[in-house]
Amino acid sequence: MSHVLDRPVWSALAGHHATLAEGGSLAMRYQPSVHPFACCRDNSPASLAALAELASPGDTQIFLQADDCRATRVLPRSPWRTGCR
Secondary structure (H helix, E strand, C coil): CCCCCCCHHHHHHCCCCHHHEEECCCEEEECCCCCCEEEECCCCHHHHHHHHHHCCCCCCCECCCCCCCCHHHHCCCCCCCCCCC
């Protein structure tokens, strides 16, 4: 990541919003009662798998990042119902 706005959710949860985060060093999300934004450190299979582990059936997760989102291509049986846009 070259700029904090390349992965703004990651930047927020790894910084000022850390007290609102769930997850670990590969993937994080806001607590579901706070916001549906989720993120992973990078697009590696390990990070995407960690992100999938944070999802529960019926959850809504919103991804926001500058680079290509590979979640549905790397994890074809992932809990995500729609592709990244």
